[in-house]
Amino acid sequence: MEPQTLSRGDTALTIAGRTFGSRLILGTGGAANHAQLAAAITASGTELVTVALRRVGPPSAHSEAPQPLTPGAADAAPPRRYPTGSILDVIEECGVGVLPNTAGCFTAEQAVRTARLAREAFGTDWIKLEVIGDEDTLLPDPVELLDAAETLVRDGFTVLPYTSDDPVLARRLEDAGCAAVMPLAAPIGTGLGVRNPHNLALICEHANVPVICDAGIGTASDAALAMELGCSAVLLATAVTRAADPVLMAAAMRDAVNAGRAARLAGRIPKRHLAKASSTFEGMADL
Amino acid sequence: MEPQTLSRGDTALTIAGRTFGSRLILGTGGAANHAQLAAAITASGTELVTVALRRVGPPSAHSEAPQPLTPGAADAAPPRRYPTGSILDVIEECGVGVLPNTAGCFTAEQAVRTARLAREAFGTDWIKLEVIGDEDTLLPDPVELLDAAETLVRDGFTVLPYTSDDPVLARRLEDAGCAAVMPLAAPIGTGLGVRNPHNLALICEHANVPVICDAGIGTASDAALAMELGCSAVLLATAVTRAADPVLMAAAMRDAVNAGRAARLAGRIPKRHLAKASSTFEGMADL
Amino acid sequence: MEPQTLSRGDTALTIAGRTFGSRLILGTGGAANHAQLAAAITASGTELVTVALRRVGPPSAHSEAPQPLTPGAADAAPPRRYPTGSILDVIEECGVGVLPNTAGCFTAEQAVRTARLAREAFGTDWIKLEVIGDEDTLLPDPVELLDAAETLVRDGFTVLPYTSDDPVLARRLEDAGCAAVMPLAAPIGTGLGVRNPHNLALICEHANVPVICDAGIGTASDAALAMELGCSAVLLATAVTRAADPVLMAAAMRDAVNAGRAARLAGRIPKRHLAKASSTFEGMADL
Amino acid sequence: MEPQTLSRGDTALTIAGRTFGSRLILGTGGAANHAQLAAAITASGTELVTVALRRVGPPSAHSEAPQPLTPGAADAAPPRRYPTGSILDVIEECGVGVLPNTAGCFTAEQAVRTARLAREAFGTDWIKLEVIGDEDTLLPDPVELLDAAETLVRDGFTVLPYTSDDPVLARRLEDAGCAAVMPLAAPIGTGLGVRNPHNLALICEHANVPVICDAGIGTASDAALAMELGCSAVLLATAVTRAADPVLMAAAMRDAVNAGRAARLAGRIPKRHLAKASSTFEGMADL
Incomplete structure (x- = not known):
């Protein structure tokens, strides 16, 4: 992976004391196969990918490397390149960090239990906390999410909660000791882009x-806009x-995140109702 | 200037048989000074910049190189780096092409006259045609613009008209023999971004x-969105x-144009009203 | 039809010296049948409806009343309530004015010819001028439209041109002597609402x-928004x-147009980035 | 107050078994004076207004009628028309219902206490529950709000909570026994309109x-749009x-709410990318 160079005057993204050269975080769900995922990870320039524990399986399922839980996967001969057939092989090959997540959990209790299993399975106390309401x-779910976040922070986790774009909830998650807040642009998988730029801007202003x-x-x-609104990074x-x-x-996403970040730092022109010529022609030759 | 590399499966921008490695065209108005403009041109990766003839002056004003017409500019000692003090020195130094424009013209007649002077002054029959209505x-002005475009095409010019986002006018300009059409995102200098994505998409679909x-x-x-809607390039x-x-x-604009172009080619996911999980958890371990 | 009452401080819509109690104009195309159209006209409160000459037919086709040209319509026995089976019966019954239009014309010449036939057929020199480009x-089509408008104004018509939302074209149509300008919200029949509020506002500010x-x-x-942006009326x-x-x-449209008009006159609150309480609680009892 | 008549096929707004002829609820904060407020209430056609207990004062402050707590207000002679100088006189004169609210409360505890005082002061167990986070x-504040709602429902209140536009929180408030949910369009007093139509639509679909x-x-x-998205009423x-x-x-707001409601019931046309003529001209005379 080619190292990202910082824009003039920019600083690296730092979460809980750890520094990242890229401001793009990639999710691994939905990829057609491991080879394509590996190529996408590399092309994105990311240094951190998130994986659902429930896709990889609990630590008890591992001997040395995590095993996939997909039914039937054990029967098929794993492709050479990824010996255990696990997504973790892809991540290791790409040389990026892994951020386990609690996708598929609907209560604080489930999410806390899943986070603890993930800590064992992945050997990291970083957790992307998802507690889904629907x-x-x-x-x-705002209430279950805050509850789980408080528990996990007490437990020593570095908690990155997936939250709505509610500025008050974002502040409460920060007050609870979360290492970052992760407000949505729109519901998962909808591709609707930033539904409420105003809320995202309010969160960024106060965080x-x-x-x-x-x-x-x-x-x-969409990714560029999120960065222009003040986000520190984008996960997709x-x-x-x-x-x-x-x-x-x-x-495209790598370039878009860089573009949005640079545009934010560069200080955009104000919006105007009426036109403003780039050149004035007063005093110039009348042709 | 570092050469742009094409995205997988992309082709270079070609206008009237001339190929460009960058899909960003830069205007030169509004820069604080020549050194800053030169640095911005280089950072943008552009291969083509547009200059108003009225800023540079008619050919009669030149001995060897064009002279600035800004009042008082002649009195000030030109900075070493740009011996004649002209913007053309900047463009030459940056090694980019020049696209003269007819900014400041309010009638077809004025614009045609200005285009002819520009052809002599810049030694190119390419012209960015602006005929302002207000x-x-x-x-x-749609009527004066089409009139001027027809005249200049007959005259052998390669005409790139600055137009409204009206799909019918865009088609008529194309029918008149223009080498490209240049619809606006919003009025000049407003920074409002793409006011009417629907019209821009309609123009791109039919052009x-x-x-x-x-x-x-x-x-x-804004630049990324314009490319995603199907534009071949962005001028700003x-x-x-x-x-x-x-x-x-x-x-930022260099990266944004690349990002928007790549995203367009990559085939974005459809927009959905309801969520779609990146992973499904059916058959997985109940943690 | 129940008379509309003006909002406080409002004045009636006046076009070319003729005053209207309603700011909604209704098109007649697309109705399932005459009875439904009549009921909709009445419910809308409109005082003016527009009819395509090509739907009604040229004056040579009429003996006393215009005849429909829809193939097969002559075979079917016309319903009692509308003896000639013509839309004009509906309009007469509803007691509203008729504004003929040139829908279906693609050149200035066609539109001018159609307008002249309409003048004979409908006995009015008012014409909603449509010259379609695509x-x-x-x-x-901006060029054909302006050309036809100029001809018809010279010919003594009261011209209401259907135009794009281009502020320069709107001004040129006004300068040509049109009695009103009729910019679109979006293409006909798309139901997309006001695609470019900025352009519509610019047109209203200058007209x-x-x-x-x-x-x-x-x-x-959509109709309310068009009125809030400064439009004098809405046609749909x-x-x-x-x-x-x-x-x-x-x-709904009747109420929406009234609402948008009243909101425009009432002077809306400014948009704010941060909240502003409706009550302040300083000095109040601490409960 | 002129009674509102229902649109064809519509049913009256019913909250907790109580029926309202108008779908507009008015807040009383921010009015310049009582006479103007009374006129606005009447013009709006509303049957329900909301009042902050903290503006009116706790029951202990009343002898017969509530007294204002604004400092100095007691010194000024109250205008004849509103003998006690209280907003409650205005409401009584207008003959509309009163919905007390807990504006100014920042914790569940404060809000619950305020709601109980409001029950005594206003003689109603209806409460618009506001628990502010910022x-x-x-x-x-989503957590404090849900907490207070649960307590007040247990306490026998008819709870109408002011909430964010989070569909999960809305569902949890409904599950807690609230009689309605009151999601915001944008932060209080900003006048920004519906920031996230998608969320509002999701809430309406599931409630x-x-x-x-x-x-x-x-x-x-803005008010019309909220109704078109499926809201049952608007409070402003x-x-x-x-x-x-x-x-x-x-x-304007009265008409806008009626317009949006009727448009929702009337079944709007679908949005199209390309045009659709209202009339077809096939088989018609070629003019």
Whole structure:
């Protein structure tokens, strides 16, 4: 992976004391196969990918390396390149960090239990905390989420909660000791882009931890906009893994996040109701 | 200038048989000084910049190189680096092509006369045709614009008209023999971004010449969106030259145009009303 | 039809010296049958409806009343209530004025000829001028439109041109002597609502004749928004005639136009980034 | 107050078994004076207004009628028309119901205490529950809000909670026994309109209690849009009380709510990308 170079005057993304050269985090769900996922990870320039424990399986299922739990997967001969057939092989090959998540949990209790299993399975106390309130929208449940976050922070986890775009909830998660807040752009997998730029801007204005826009990104301009609103990073999965060409879309997202970050730092021109010529022609030759 | 590499499966931008490695065209108006403009041009990766003849002056004003017409400019000692003090020195130094424009013209007659002077002054028959209808909005006059375009095409010019986002006018300009059409995102200098994505998409769907989004871009996500809608390139000036840090914004725009182009080619996911999980958890371990 | 009462401080809509109690104009195309159209006209409160000459037929086709040209219509026994089977019977019954239009014309010449036939057929020199540029979008052709408008104004017509939302073209139509300008919200029949509020606002700010938003309205809030942006009236057809319940939608549009007009006159609160309490609690009892 | 008549096929708004002829609820904060407020209430057609207990004062402060707590108000001679100088006189005169609210409360405990005082003061167990999380945005605190709602429902209150536009929180409030849910359009007093139509639509699709859009409405089209998205009613205050002409804006809001409701029931046309003519001209005379 080619190292990202910082824009002039920029600082690296730092979460809980750990520094990242890329401001893009990739989800691994939805990829057609491991080879394509590996290529997309590399093209994206990311240094951190998130994996659902429930896709990889609990630590008890592992001998040395985690095993997939997909039914039937054990029967098929794993492709050479990824000996155990696990997504963790892909991640290791790509040389990126792994951020386990609690996708598929609907209560604080489930999420806390899953986070503890993930700590054992992945050997990290970082957790992307998802507590879903609703199967149709996969939106987070604010009460269960805050409850789980408080428990996990007490437990020594570095908690990155997937949250709604509610500025008050974001502040409460920060107050609870979360290392970042991860408000959505739109519901998971909808590709609707930033539904409420005003809320995202309010969150960014008030937060003292990194704000990572998570979920709902559909295309490159969505990712750029999230960064322009003040987000520190963007997390996305299906926008890349389910694009017609995931590798090309991964490159698009890498450029879009860099573009949005640089545009934020560069100080955009104000919006005007009426035109303003780039040149004035007063005093110039009348042709 | 570092050469742009094409995305997988992409082809280079070709206008009237001439190929460009970058899909960003930069306007030169509004820059604080020549050194900053040169740095922004380089950072943007552009291969083509547009210059108003009225800023440079008619050919009669030149001995060897064009002279600036800005009052008082002759009195000031030109900086060493740009011996004649002209913007053309900057362009030559940067090694980019020049696209003269007819900014400041309000009738077809004025614009045609200005285009002819520009052909002599710049030694090119390419012209960015602007015929403005209104000093408050600097919006193009559709009737005068089409009239001037027809005359200039007959005259052998390669005509790139700055137009409204009207799909019918765009088609008529194409039918008149223009080498590209350049619909606006929003009025010049407003930074409002793409006011009418629907019209821009309609123009791109029907055009058989390159569609270059010209004017109104404010920030990186605007440029990415224009490309995602199907534009072949983006032209912008004040979004870069009047940003707080023009060089950083130029780099942002370079990345944004690349991101939008790649996202368009990569085939984005469809928008959904309800969520779609990136992973399904059926058959997985109940943690 | 129940008379509309003016809001406090409002004045009636006046076009070319003729005053209207309602700011809603209804198109008649798309209605399932005459009885439903009559009910919708009444529910809308409109005082003016527009009819395509090509639907009614040229004056040579009439003996006393215009005849429909729909193939086969002559075979069917006309319903009692509308003896000639013509839409003109509906209009007469409803007691509203008729504004003939040139729908279906693609050149200035066609439109001028159609307008002259309409003058004979309908006994009015008012004409809603449509010159379409494109069968896919039905968007107006700016050059043919202006040409036809100039001819018809010279010919003594009261010209109400259906135009794009281009502020420069709107001004040129006004300068040509049109009695109103009728910019679109979106292409005919799309129901997309106001695609470019900025352009519509610019047109309203600069116009000295009534601005009537014509085409593209989908629902009530679209009509209200058009009025809030400064339009003097709204013209719509399929939003009513093709709604599931045309009569109820006609009532909705009547209320929406009144609401938008009153809101414009009432002077809305400014938009704020942060909250502002309706009450302040300083000095109040601490409960 | 003129009675509202229902649209064809519509049913009256019913909250907790109580039926209302109007789907507009008015807040009383921000009015310049009592006479203007009374006129606005009447013009709006509302049958229910909301009042902050903290503006009226706790029951202990009343002898027969509630007294204002505004410092100095006791010194000024109350105007004849409103003998006690209290907003309650206005409400009584207008003959509308009163919905006390807990504005100004920042914790569940405060809100519960305030609701109990309001029950005594106003003689009603209906309460608009506000628990604010943040002085800058006045956005609701999701955790404290749900906590207070659960307590008050147990206590026998009819609870109408002011909430964010989070569909999961809305469902949890409904599950807790609230009689309605009141999601915001935008933060209080911002006039930004419906920031996230997608969330509002999701809430309306899933709710089994009335959804009342509360806060952030700026103008008539905002109110119409909220109703079109499926809301059962709209609550607003400063959009009317702080408009340049509150009485006219109240009438605009009355019409806008009716328009949006009727448009929702009438079944709008689908949105199309390309045009659809209202008439077809096949088989018609070629003019």
